[in-house]
Structure formats: structure tokens, C-alpha cells
Amino acid sequence: MIPNLTEHVPLDAIDLCDLDRFQHDSQHAAWKTLRDEAPVWRQTLPDGGHFWSLTRYRDIRPFLKNVNSYSSQHGTILAVAGGDSAGGRTINLMDNPRHRQIRVPTIRTMSNHVVRERAPRVREHIRHLIEPCYDGEVDFADLMLHIPMVAIGEVLGIPTELWQWIPGWTMAGVAPEDPDYSRGTSGDTLQQAHHNLFGMFSELIADRRRKPSDDLISMLIDLRIDGEPLDDQTILLNCYSFVMGASTTTPHTANHTILALAERPEIWNRLRGDLFAGRPVLETLLDEGLRWSTPTNHLMRRSTEPVVIDGVDIDAGELIVAWIASANRDEDIFADPYTFDPWRRPNPHIAFGSGPHYCIGGPAARVALIELFDELLTNFDSLQVTGEVRHLRSNFINGITRLPLIARPARQLVQEAS
Numbered sequence: 001m002i003p004n005l006t007e008h009v010p011l012d013a014i015d016l017c018d019l020d021r022f023q024h025d026s027q028h029a030a031w032k033t034l035r036d037e038a039p040v041w042r043q044t045l046p047d048g049g050h051f052w053s054l055t056r057y058r059d060i061r062p063f064l065k066n067v068n069s070y071s072s073q074h075g076t077i078l079a080v081a082g083g084d085s086a087g088g089r090t091i092n093l094m095d096n097p098r099h100r101q102i103r104v105p106t107i108r109t110m111s112n113h114v115v116r117e118r119a120p121r122v123r124e125h126i127r128h129l130i131e132p133c134y135d136g137e138v139d140f141a142d143l144m145l146h147i148p149m150v151a152i153g154e155v156l157g158i159p160t161e162l163w164q165w166i167p168g169w170t171m172a173g174v175a176p177e178d179p180d181y182s183r184g185t186s187g188d189t190l191q192q193a194h195h196n197l198f199g200m201f202s203e204l205i206a207d208r209r210r211k212p213s214d215d216l217i218s219m220l221i222d223l224r225i226d227g228e229p230l231d232d233q234t235i236l237l238n239c240y241s242f243v244m245g246a247s248t249t250t251p252h253t254a255n256h257t258i259l260a261l262a263e264r265p266e267i268w269n270r271l272r273g274d275l276f277a278g279r280p281v282l283e284t285l286l287d288e289g290l291r292w293s294t295p296t297n298h299l300m301r302r303s304t305e306p307v308v309i310d311g312v313d314i315d316a317g318e319l320i321v322a323w324i325a326s327a328n329r330d331e332d333i334f335a336d337p338y339t340f341d342p343w344r345r346p347n348p349h350i351a352f353g354s355g356p357h358y359c360i361g362g363p364a365a366r367v368a369l370i371e372l373f374d375e376l377l378t379n380f381d382s383l384q385v386t387g388e389v390r391h392l393r394s395n396f397i398n399g400i401t402r403l404p405l406i407a408r409p410a411r412q413l414v415q416e417a418s
């Protein structure tokens with residue numbers, strides 16, 4: 001969404017827990033006020049507690065890198081400000097030394113090398129995924145719910161016949177209040193989503209114990225931390241966090257990027273020209289898509305000692321939220337930050353985070369998204385949004401839940417077919 005920055009949002013009107021604002025407008029005008037006037041800002045939570053918000057790139061990067069003063073163990077999103085029950089057990093909610101012990105072997109299962117070797121298979125899955133685009137209008141957001149499995153389904157060890165179920169379960173798990181995913185109360189929705197995902201992973205873990213493979217599930221079964229294997233519940237929770245990490249982010253990078261391109265036909269044409277002329281455009285397009293979408297709006301930590309950020313004293317035990325969506329629009333770092341520029345260089349966005357918790361699935365997501373953009377640019381002359389675009393009701397995930405679109409197949413392809 002392009003924010004209305006002529007409107008100044010005063011500090012006392014800012015509410016970063018207002019989910020309606022995230023769904024129907026955007027918080028970019030509010031984040032700009034915060035960057036300009038209160039880069040370290042205290043907000044009261046609905047339950048009477050409070051949290052601190054950071055909005056400037058130059059404060060957020062060192063904050064994310066400093067895992068000694070800021071812990072992930074309490075929880076990393078505002079929705080669990082009271083504490084995450086998986087704290088200390090899943091890779092994203094662990095501190096050192098356990099975090100390092102689980103992260104290092106995990107990286108090996110989805111390194112650049114591993115995922116690049118898989119690129120031709122990923123391309124085949126992408127071709128299959130976008131087939132409906134050749135037949136007329138599609139809900140692109142619906143199609144993209146399946147891209148996480150294309151990116152990492154096989155690496156995680158989820159058989160292809162189960163891929164179709166994952167999108168509904170994961171989205172209900174992350175946005176149980178969203179009308180597109182809720183089934184009854186948000187508690188019921190969440191419980192059902194967990195039941196389905198945990199049930200599937202329990203069966204897969206039992207299966208891998210009998211027949212080990214080279215996937216992430218087998219790796220977690222073999223892992224020893226301080227000489228001890230992980231119990232089944234911990235393996236289960238980690239599988240859950242991997243599948244959620246992929247599913248809540250990758251589709252929305254695709255959706256926001258394609259929406260931005262559909263709204264800018266001149267950029268679409270120029271990108272196609274570059275691609276056909278053999279000029280490298282896909283990597284810079286992807287990085288701008290990542291900056292533009294920043295699928296995880298915020299990352300939370302808890303201070304482990306008294307700290308001073310930008311001159312503001314913060315006690316130990318406080319919740320601090322880094323709004324990376326704001327950092328990726330910080331005018332001190334990015335020229336014309338509200339302009340979508342697929343040729344932007346350098347582009348030091350932090351959509352994958354920064355420091356020791358930097359996204360582990362980044363290489364896999366990159367391969368899938370590059371193959372997607374390549375396939376679409378090569379085969380379609382133009383994109384047109386044909387109806388209302390709907391956004392996710394969440395202050396954590398910057399998601400698109402509906403994107404009706406017509407992609408016109410390239411004239412050359414149509415001629416060949418006739």
C-alpha cells in the first residue's frame with residue numbers, strides 16, 4: 001500500500017496494536033512520525049502492560065544483532081507479549097548457546113548450495129502452480145499460498161500429497177481472527193490449526209524414525225544438544241516453526257511484488273525488455289520486492305539487562321519491538337523509500353532480519369521467488385488487477401489474502417498455440 005504521507009499522524013493517535021489500521025490502511029504514516037519524532041516509543045497494551053517500539057534502521061540493526069542484551073526466548077511477536085509457550089524450545093525462540101547448537105546443523109539442510117541444486121525441480125513446480133493464469137482470471141493470493149511447499153516442502157520432508165492442506169492450516173494458525181481463515185472463535189480456529197499441523201508432523205516423525213532420510217525431520221531426530229537427543233515434542237515444535245516461517249512470508253513477498261508490478265505496467269515492460277536482452281534483473285527485483293513487502297512487520301525481544309537506545313533508558317525485562325517494515329522505508333538509508341524500484345542498488349533491506357536469527361529459509365525462498373518472477377516475466381505480456389485486493393488483519397504479517405488478477409499470455413505464446 002502506498003501511504004498517504006501528506007497526512008501527519010500525531011503521536012497520541014498512534015496505535016500499533018490497531019489491527020484494523022493494518023488491514024484497511026497502513027501504518028507507514030505512523031511509522032514516519034515515530035522515526036521523525038519518537039524513534040524509541042512506549043505504548044500501552046490492551047491488558048495494561050506496555051512495550052517499546054523502534055522504527056529507525058540505525059537502531060534496529062544493532063538491536064537485532066545484539067543477542068546478549070536482547071532475548072528471543074520470551075517470544076518474538078506482539079501477539080504473545082505475555083510469553084510464548086514454545087520459548088526456549090524452537091530455533092527462533094532460543095538464545096545461545098542452544099540456539100547456535102541447533103542453527104548450525106539446520107542451515108546445512110537448506111544452504112544456498114542445496115537449494116540451488118534443486119532449482120530445476122522448483123521451476124517445474126512453479127510452472128504447474130501458475131498454470132491457471134493461462135486460463136483467465138485467478139486469485140493470485142490463493143495460488144501463492146502453495147509457494148512455500150514448492151520452496152521447502154521436500155527439504156522439510158513433507159510428502160507432495162500433503163502439500164495441499166498446509167496453506168489453510170498455517171494461515172489459520174497465524175491469523176485466527178482474519179475472516180478468511182477463522183472457524184468459530186479465534187481460540188477454536190487456532191486449536192484446530194494446531195491439531196492438524198501437529199498431527200501431520202507426529203506421523204512424519206514416527207515414519208522417519210523407521211526410515212531415515214536426508215530431510216529436516218531426520219536431521220532433527222539425529223541432532224544431539226549437549227549429548228542429548230531432542231524429545232518428540234521439541235522436534236514437533238521446530239517442524240511447526242519452520243513451516244510457519246515459510247508459509248507466513250513467502251506468499252506475501254510474491255503477492256506484494258506482483259501487485260506493485262501490475263500497478264506499474266511501464267516497469268513490467270522494462271523488466272521484460274531487460275530480461276530478454278540478457279540483463280540481470282531478477283535478483284534486484286526480488287530484493288526490492290522483499291523491501292517493499294517486508295512480510296514480517298515486526299520482531300520482538302526482551303531486554304536481559306538495562307540498556308540505553310538513542311538516549312532512552314530501558315530497564316531489564318522490557319519488551320522491545322523492532323518495526324522492520326519501518327526500517328525498510330527509512331529515508332536515511334533508502335532514497336525515495338516509497339518508490340518501487342526493481343533496479344535499486346544497493347538495497348540493504350532487512351526483510352530477512354539481521355544477526356544470529358537471520359532467516360534460515362532465505363536461500364530457499366529466494367530460489368522459489370526468482371523462478372516465479374522469471375516464469376511470469378517470460379510468459380506474460382501484462383498483468384491487470386481485476387477486483388478488490390484484501391489485506392490480512394494482523395500487525396505481525398503484512399499479508400494479502402485476495403488478489404484477483406488477469407495475466408495476459410505473451411503474444412508469441414498465443415501465436416504458437418493457434
Ligand code: HEM
Pocket residue numbers: 064072076091092093103110151152241242243245246247249250253294295296299350351352353354356357358359360361362364365
Ligand atoms: C520471503 C520469505 C521469508 C521472509 C521475508 C522471512 C523472514 C524472516 C525473518 C525476518 C526472520 C528473523 C526472525 C527473528 O529475528 O526473530 C526469519 C527467521 C526464520 N525463518 Fe524466515 N522468512 C522467509 C522465508 C522462510 C522460509 C522459506 C523458511 C523455511 C525454512 C523460514 C524459516 C525461518 C526460521 C526457522 C527462522 C528462525 C531462524 C533463527 O532463529 O535462527 N523462513 N525469517
